[in-house]
Amino acid sequence: MTTAEFDGRVAIVTGGASGIGAAVAATLAARGARVAVLDLNPPDGGFRCDVGDDAEVTAAVAGVVERFGRLDVLVNNAGIGAQGDVAANSDEEWHRVLDVNVVGMARVSRAALPHLRESDAAAIVNTCSIAAWAGLPGRALYSASKGAVLGLTLAMATDHLADAIRVNCVCPGTVDTPWVGRLLDSAADPDAERAALRARQPIGRLVSADEVAHAVAYLASPLSGSTTGTALAVDGGMYGLRPRRN
Known part of the structure; x- marks a missing residue:
């Protein structure tokens, strides 16, 4: 079922262009939005954009507004992963991941802010992660970046109350995406690793990209005008539930 609240x-x-972002773009379009995809490898009609490059970001956002005449919703979904404990990554890798995952959202x-201020229903949704508030093994750098995204979201939500720009984030658990698939393929025992990831989430399966996309659409929707400064978990109950295992 779709609605047209984004007409x-x-x-x-x-x-x-892929994974959660592609699902979000498709969901918003199905609900009436005109969607501009920004990606390193954009689909036809999209915009090439490296969120680590301020000139590319500025040009891409300006290009969207030039093409469509306005901007109402920004979904900051671009990000990269990292594995290992706190000692596993070099300074250069720490800077690279934080630059994309945190500073990229800021860029x-x-x-987008000058254009969002002109909208009568402006919203920003940041893709955070369950890693922002749950201690996951082997994810020190990634978790640090997503913890920063959570803090950034709350600060932005406060800063832009006067602009009537709502700012929220979605916190997925482990999502069945190509990126997760590549991580599993690199494991010593991909089947065992997938089973462990499924078991980690109380619902017993991975989250789907479409489920995250519908959560993003809720947060971005003009029908959700009283929702700001919220972190919405889409994690199969991973954060809050402690089911008894027989």
Whole structure:
């Protein structure tokens, strides 16, 4: 079932060419939005954009507004992963991941703000992670970046109350995406690793990209005008539930 609450609205989705981003772009479009995908490898009609490059970000956002005439929704979804404990990654890798996952969101948001202020239903949704508030093994750098995204989301939500720009984030658990598939393929025992990831989530399966996309659509929707400064978990109950295992 779809609705048309985004009719007449324009949305940017960064990292929108695959995985969660592609599902978000498709869901917003199905609900009436005109969607601009920003990605390193954009689909036809999308915009090439490296969120680590301020000039590319500025040009891409300007190009979206030039093409569509407005901007109402920004979904900051672009991000990269990292594995290992706190000692596993070099300084260069720490800087690279934080630059994409945190500063990248700031760059795109900064470029979008003047246009979002002109919207009568502006919203920013950041892709965070269950890793922001649950101690996951072997994810020190990634978790640090997503913890920063959670803090950034709350700060932005406060800063932009006067602009009437709502800012929220979605916190997925382990999502069945190509990126997760590649991680599993590199494991010593991919089947065992997949089973462990499924078991980690109380519902007993991985989260789907479409489920995350519908959560993003809720947070971005003009029908959710009283929702700001919220971190919405889509994690199969991983954070809050402690089911008894027989």
